Each structure stands twice: as structure tokens, then as C-alpha cells.
Amino acid sequence: MYGAIEAGGTKFVCAVGNEAFEVLDRIAFPTTTPEETLTQVFEFFDRYELKAIGIGSFGPIDINRDSPTYGYIKNTPKLAWANFDLLGAVKQRYGVPVGWNTDVNIAALSEAAKGAGEGMRNVLYLTVGTGIGGGAVIGGRMLEGFGHPEMGHIKVRKHPDDPFAGTCPYHGDCLEGLAAGPSIDARVKKKGYELGQDHEVWDYLAHYLAQALYNYSMVLRPEVIVLGGGVMKSPVLLSKVKGILLELIAGYIDIPSIDRYLVPPKLGDDVGVIGGFLLAKMELDGER
Amino acid sequence: MYGAIEAGGTKFVCAVGNEAFEVLDRIAFPTTTPEETLTQVFEFFDRYELKAIGIGSFGPIDINRDSPTYGYIKNTPKLAWANFDLLGAVKQRYGVPVGWNTDVNIAALSEAAKGAGEGMRNVLYLTVGTGIGGGAVIGGRMLEGFGHPEMGHIKVRKHPDDPFAGTCPYHGDCLEGLAAGPSIDARVKKKGYELGQDHEVWDYLAHYLAQALYNYSMVLRPEVIVLGGGVMKSPVLLSKVKGILLELIAGYIDIPSIDRYLVPPKLGDDVGVIGGFLLAKMELDGER
Numbered sequence: 001m002y003g004a005i006e007a008g009g010t011k012f013v014c015a016v017g018n019e020a021f022e023v024l025d026r027i028a029f030p031t032t033t034p035e036e037t038l039t040q041v042f043e044f045f046d047r048y049e050l051k052a053i054g055i056g057s058f059g060p061i062d063i064n065r066d067s068p069t070y071g072y073i074k075n076t077p078k079l080a081w082a083n084f085d086l087l088g089a090v091k092q093r094y095g096v097p098v099g100w101n102t103d104v105n106i107a108a109l110s111e112a113a114k115g116a117g118e119g120m121r122n123v124l125y126l127t128v129g130t131g132i133g134g135g136a137v138i139g140g141r142m143l144e145g146f147g148h149p150e151m152g153h154i155k156v157r158k159h160p161d162d163p164f165a166g167t168c169p170y171h172g173d174c175l176e177g178l179a180a181g182p183s184i185d186a187r188v189k190k191k192g193y194e195l196g197q198d199h200e201v202w203d204y205l206a207h208y209l210a211q212a213l214y215n216y217s218m219v220l221r222p223e224v225i226v227l228g229g230g231v232m233k234s235p236v237l238l239s240k241v242k243g244i245l246l247e248l249i250a251g252y253i254d255i256p257s258i259d260r261y262l263v264p265p266k267l268g269d270d271v272g273v274i275g276g277f278l279l280a281k282m283e284l285d286g287e288r
Numbered sequence: 289m290y291g292a293i294e295a296g297g298t299k300f301v302c303a304v305g306n307e308a309f310e311v312l313d314r315i316a317f318p319t320t321t322p323e324e325t326l327t328q329v330f331e332f333f334d335r336y337e338l339k340a341i342g343i344g345s346f347g348p349i350d351i352n353r354d355s356p357t358y359g360y361i362k363n364t365p366k367l368a369w370a371n372f373d374l375l376g377a378v379k380q381r382y383g384v385p386v387g388w389n390t391d392v393n394i395a396a397l398s399e400a401a402k403g404a405g406e407g408m409r410n411v412l413y414l415t416v417g418t419g420i421g422g423g424a425v426i427g428g429r430m431l432e433g434f435g436h437p438e439m440g441h442i443k444v445r446k447h448p449d450d451p452f453a454g455t456c457p458y459h460g461d462c463l464e465g466l467a468a469g470p471s472i473d474a475r476v477k478k479k480g481y482e483l484g485q486d487h488e489v490w491d492y493l494a495h496y497l498a499q500a501l502y503n504y505s506m507v508l509r510p511e512v513i514v515l516g517g518g519v520m521k522s523p524v525l526l527s528k529v530k531g532i533l534l535e536l537i538a539g540y541i542d543i544p545s546i547d548r549y550l551v552p553p554k555l556g557d558d559v560g561v562i563g564g565f566l567l568a569k570m571e572l573d574g575e576r
Contacts, residue, residue, distance in 0.1 A: 060541075122433040134507075138426075138433050145410040145426050145509025150541055154503040157445050170540045215442040219422075219507050221433025252458045253348075253438055 003045050003053035003094075004276020006103060007086065009078060009130075012037055014044045015273035021114065023273060033080045034089075042093055053090060054099040054279030056106035056272050059133070061086075063101055063148050071100055099276075099283035104135030105142045105149075106275030107228065107265070112137040113278055115266035117224045124222040125265075126151065128209065129229035132176040138220055141288075152176040156211040162204040179208040181231050197236040205231070206240030213241065213262070214248040223256070228265045238262065291333050291341035291382075292564020294391060295374065297366060297418075300325055302332045303561035309402065311561060321368045326377055333382065341378060342387040342567030344394035344560050347421070349374075351389055351436050359388055365457075387567035392423030393430045393437075394563030395516065395553070400425040401566055403554035405512045412510040413553075414439065416497065417517035420464040426508055429576075440464040444499040450492040467496040469519050485524040493519070494528030501529065501550070502536040511544065516553045526550065 001024070006013040008031060015026035027044050031037055045053075060074040071087025087100045101109075108117075108125035117123035121140040127133050134151030136143040143149055153174045164187050166177030177183065184192045184201055195201060213225055232238060242258045255261045265271055282288070289312070294301040296319060303314035315332050319325055333341075348362040359375025375388045389397075396405075396413035405411035409428040415421050422439030424431040431437055441462045452475050454465030465471065472480045472489055483489060501513055520526060530546045543549045553559055570576070 138431065139429060141427060141429075143426065143508075146511040147509045147541060149509060150506045153540060154506050155445060155499050155536065157443060170538050171536070211443050215503055216507060218438045218442050219504060220431075221435045221437060223434040248443065248459070250458050252441060253435060 002277040002280040003050040004273040005055045006272030007057040009058040017277040021277045052097040052280035052284035054276035056103040097283040099279035102148045104133040108135040108137045110275030111226045116263045120223045122223045124225045127229035128231040159204045159207040179205045210241045210244035290565040290568040291338040292561040293343040294560030295345040297346040305565040309565045340385040340568035340572035342564035344391040385571040387571035390436045392421040396423040396425045398563030399514045404551045408511045410511045412513045415517035416519040447492045447495040467493045498529045498532035
């Protein structure tokens with residue numbers, strides 16, 4: 001049996017699965033302090049014999065195996081977790097191989113293996129919610145450079161009618177600053193789901209997200225882009241993004257039809273834990 | 289012995305090398321028609337017993353092994369070469385394994401193995417000349433999605449004082465349209481090497497190139513970025529790009545010191561042919 005931990009900034013999900021990556025048991029609880037949260041993680045997993053575990057974590061995290069802080073959560077506004085050795089704590093408890101990557105990279109892994117990108121070797125996963133994060137499987141492997149991607153922080157052109165300065169504490173008006181959920185709140189003092197589908201904010205967000213997807217497409221050349229996160233649930237947003245992205249590409253690169261290129265996630269709530277099982281198996285098999 | 293072909297839009301370079309990837313013989317000639325150019329290629333290589341050949345080609349090219357047009361040059365303004373099966377022609381002549389990739393991907397491969405990125409697994413190579421092209425080795429492998437990267441065509445924010453509309457026939461003011469060599473010519477009717485180092489055009493180009501390097505950094509997380517091509521020979525340009533890139537990153541990701549992060553190529557004129565030898569060996573060994 002495999003264990004999976006989806007370590008999110010607001011909640012943790014733990015699950016155990018079989019060789020077919022089917023979920024046999026799962027539990028979710030709020031993310032509080034490392035001590036409290038890990039006590040709950042251990043209570044859940046202590047009841048099982050696990051062969052390996054996979055962790056998909058909120059970031060930024062250290063995924064460089066040669067680094068002395070490999071397995072640590074790095075600087076994060078959630079101060080109790082900053083510089084916490086999450087991988088080490090889990091490894092020490094269970095003494096089995098533990099895979100470690102970002103929540104969005106294992107979402108890409110999961111959708112590539114069993115979801116919207118099934119059978120494809122080049123899958124980009126982007127979540128647009130409280131923040132914007134991207135992960136990818138390229139050439140059949142998770143995208144990892146010297147560190148993990150920080151795709152949400154790229155620069156995009158401002159929409160000429162959007163005066164908003166952005167919410168990113170590091171970059172102001174980077175993509176995340178201009179197009180994540182809190183940018184809607186900051187502009188109009190409403191949540192996205194409270195806005196009419198004809199509100200101009202959707203034009204701004206579509207303008208930024210389409211540019212970002214265009215840039216990712218030119219750099220990574222995915223076969224499919226899976227768009228998750230609460231903000232993407234607006235029906236008008238996806239449709240606007242598709243139109244602008246097609247204009248930007250202008251026929252320059254081959255993509256599938258736009259409705260097969262930009263798709264919603266297929267694995268729903270299981271995307272993280274299935275990704276965790278897959279990562280656990282990769283770590284067990286020594287695949288990197 | 290390995291053969292290497294650097295198939296450029298203006299010239300072809302052919303070389304043979306030994307197991308240590310040392311250049312034993314080389315020849316260069318202008319790119320004319322496929323028939324004429326290949327006659328010269330064959331004349332050169334016919335004198336040698338080759339174990340394998342590597343081709344780094346100008347693009348766009350088809351690098352998808354599952355495609356019926358794998359090995360073809362695709363739509364290119366050099367009409368005689370459009371839809372030409374360059375890989376097939378070389379394979380048929382010599383009946384040995386022939387590796388096939390973009391000129392910039394094999395430049396990244398070459399600089400990662402023997403040049404400015406020696407010992408690193410995450411190397412980005414960007415050339416800024418007649419066009420702008422990027423290649424990369426990420427996690428020790430050349431970056432290939434469903435097709436090869438088209439990094440020169442990403443979108444960047446306009447400099448507020450630069451009214452120029454861009455030269456790209458597909459996208460107008462994409463990076464290549466705004467910052468490749470022909471953009472200098474089109475703005476001021478001079479070549480880059482004729483401009484004073486205090487000319488405002490260098491500010492515009494630095495603004496665009498730094499944004500592009502920032503975006504690539506956030507998506508790919510390279511350990512080093514090797515900057516080649518004629519335009520990058522301006523001393524003031526590199527120094528301006530470094531300053532702006534540091535401001536954009538704002539301490540958000542770890543990079544080496546900026547002088548070790550942005551570096552010139554180390555292999556000079558041999559970058560393409562050494563990359564070709566490396567690619568030849570990879571194809572022979574079945575490494576992908």
C-alpha cells in the first residue's frame with residue numbers, strides 16, 4: 001500500500017491506496033502547527049503498513065536532493081511552517097521511501113497518468129485560486145530545475161483599462177498579483193462567485209491568464225493545459241481565455257483544438273492523493 | 289568518430305570528432321538550396337567512417353518522434369527548405385544513428401557538458417541575433433515538449449518610451465519582434481555595433497530581455513543562463529539586463545550571484561558541433 005499526503009496551506013489530506021492507485025482510506029483536517037498537524041498525520045498512517053509515501057506540498061519548498069535543506073518548507077507567510085523539515089519528519093516516523101514535490105507538480109503527474117492528460121507526456125497543470133501555481137510533466141518527467149517552477153510569478157502585460165496595482169507582496173503586479181482570487185476581492189470587494197459573468201474583471205483576468213498560458217506554451221510546449229482552482233470555475237473566464245490565447249498564438253505553433261488544449265481537471269478531489277501515490281511508487285522504484 | 293551538422297539559416301558547419309568530442313576536421317559553407325548544400329555535406333562526410341551523426345538545425349523543425357514528419361524542417365521563410373526532410377536525407381546516405389534537435393537545444397547541451405554550465409543539470413541557452421531562440425537542458429535532459437521551445441516569441445511588457453511596433457511577422461511585438469537585431473535596424477537605421485553604448489535602444493532591449501529571462505527563470509529554474517548571439521556582444525546591454533533582472537526577481541527565488549547566473553558562451557564557434565557530437569552519441573546509446 002502507498003501513502004499520500006497533500007500538504008496544503010489551509011488543509012492536509014492523507015490517504016492510503018493500492019497498487020492500482022485506488023483510494024482505500026482518506027482523511028482531511030485543517031493545517032495548524034506542524035506538531036499538531038503531524039500528530040494527526042501519524043495517527044492516520046500508523047494503522048497501515050506502507051511501502052512508500054508521496055508528499056505534495058504547498059511551497060516554496062526545497063526539492064533539490066543535493067541541498068542540506070532538501071525536504072524543507074522554505075520562507076512562507078505561514079510562519080510556523082517556515083524552514084520546517086516536513087519530509088524528514090515523515091521519513092523518520094516510517095523509515096520507508098518518501099517522495100517529495102510540489103502540490104502542483106504532483107497534480108500534473110496525476111492528471112498525466114490518470115486524468116485529463118492520460119497517455120500524454122507533456123502536461124501543464126495550473127491552479128488559479130488564492131494563489132497561482134503551475135506544475136508540469138514534460139517528456140514524461142516532472143519539471144524540476146534547480147528548484148521548482150514559480151509560474152504564478154511571471155510578468156504579463158497590463159490590460160489598458162485595469163488600474164489595479166496587484167497584490168503580490170514580492171512583485172506587485174505579477175500574474176498572481178493581478179489574476180489570483182484576492183485580486184478580485186481587492187478590486188471590487190466581492191468574491192469571484194458573487195460577480196456577474198459580464199463584469200469587466202473577467203476581461204482583465206482573461207487578458208492576464210491567456211498571456212501566461214501563451215508564454216508557458218512557447219517555453220514548455222505542452223500537449224494539454226489543465227486549469228484548476230476556484231477562480232477557473234467561472235464559465236465566462238475559460239471561454240474568454242480560449243479566445244485570447246488563440247489570437248496570441250496566431251497559428252504559430254501546433255496545438256490541438258482549443259477545447260482539447262485548455263481543459264478542466266478530471267480527477268477532482270483525488271488529484272493530489274493519486275499524485276501522491278504515483279510519487280510514492282516513483283520514489284520506491286528509484287525513478288526520478 | 290562522430291559527425292556533427294550545425295544547420296543554420298545562413299551557413300552550414302560540418303565537423304567530425306573523436307570520443308572525447310574534440311574537433312578533428314570541420315568545414316563551413318553558405319546555406320543555399322537543399323540539393324546544393326547537401327552535396328557539400330555529403331562530400332565532406334563521405335571521407336570518414338562515422339558511428340553516428342548529430343544535427344542541430346534552424347527551426348521550426350519537427351522533433352516529435354511519433355510524427356510522420358519527424359526530421360523535417362517546417363514552415364520557414366527560407367522556402368527551399370520548408371517541409372524538407374533533412375534528417376531523412378542524412379540517415380539515408382549513411383545508415384547510422386542520426387540525432388536531431390534544434391540548434392539552440394544542442395547549444396544548451398554543449399554548454400552544459402563542456403562549457404559555461406559544465407557540471408550543471410539545468411542550463412538555459414538564449415541567442416539574441418537575427419532572431420531570438422532558446423534551448424535548455426533541464427534535469428539533465430534537453431527540453432522537448434510536444435514540439436521544441438519557441439522562447440523567442442513570448443510576450444513582454446512594452447517599455448513606456450518605446451513606440452516601436454515590432455518586426456515579428458506572426459506576433460508583431462513579441463520578444464523577438466522587439467529585441468532581435470532587426471528591431472535595432474528598423475528603429476534607428478543602424479546596426480547594433482554602430483550604436484553608441486549610451487543609446488536609448490539598449491535600454492529598450494534590456495527591458496525586454498530582462499523580462500524574458502525573468503519569465504524563463506520562473507518557469508524553468510535554470511542554474512545558469514548562457515547568452516549568445518551578436519546583439520549580446522554589446523557590453524552595456526548585458527550589464528543593464530543584469531540590473532533589471534535582479535530588480536524583477538526581488539529576492540523571490542535563489543539564484544547564484546548575477547555574474548554567475550548570466551554568462552557568455554564558453555565554447556565559441558564550437559558550441560554547435562560539440563553539441564552535435566554529444567547528440568550523436570546520445571542517439572547511438574539510445575538516450576533520450
